[in-house]
Amino acid sequence: xxxxxxxxxxxxxxxxxxxxxxxxxxxxxxxxxxxxxxxxxxxxxxxxxxxxxxxxxxxxxxxxxxxxxxxxxxxxxxxxxxxxxxxxxxxxxxxxxxxxxxxxxxxxxxxxxxxxxxxxxxxxxxxxx
Numbered sequence: 001x002x003x004x005x006x007x008x009x010x011x012x013x014x015x016x017x018x019x020x021x022x023x024x025x026x027x028x029x030x031x032x033x034x035x036x037x038x039x040x041x042x043x044x045x046x047x048x049x050x051x052x053x054x055x056x057x058x059x060x061x062x063x064x065x066x067x068x069x070x071x072x073x074x075x076x077x078x079x080x081x082x083x084x085x086x087x088x089x090x091x092x093x094x095x096x097x098x099x100x101x102x103x104x105x106x107x108x109x110x111x112x113x114x115x116x117x118x119x120x121x122x123x124x125x126x127x128x129x
Contacts, residue, residue, distance in 0.1 A: 009049040019061040
């Protein structure tokens with residue numbers, strides 16, 4: 001019995017491992033590095049192997065479907081990257097139309113920071129709005 005969960009590094013089937021290598025090869029062939037940037041966006045919290053498996057699990061290890069998912073999101077990624085992923089809350093939500101206080105009171109969200117173990121932290125209260 002493997003100590004790892006199915007679909008994660010260390011417990012891939014031979015077909016999943018083959019899909020992993022094909023997906024990685026195709027990411028690295030992307031001329032503008034967008035796919036590689038998207039995959040590695042949680043570095044150092046999430047290593048490349050886990051990130052690639054996360055994308056492949058989302059599409060049941062269908063490499064073409066996972067690449068299409070990357071392609072569909074790459075334009076949005078570039079827009080965010082050009083704006084440093086909206087470090088200013090007001091820029092991200094467009095407070096010209098909605099006052100920040102109204103948005104925060106409805107969302108019940110506190111933007112966190114990075115924990116002592118270098119993990120992203122975000123606090124929120126789920127419920128009805």
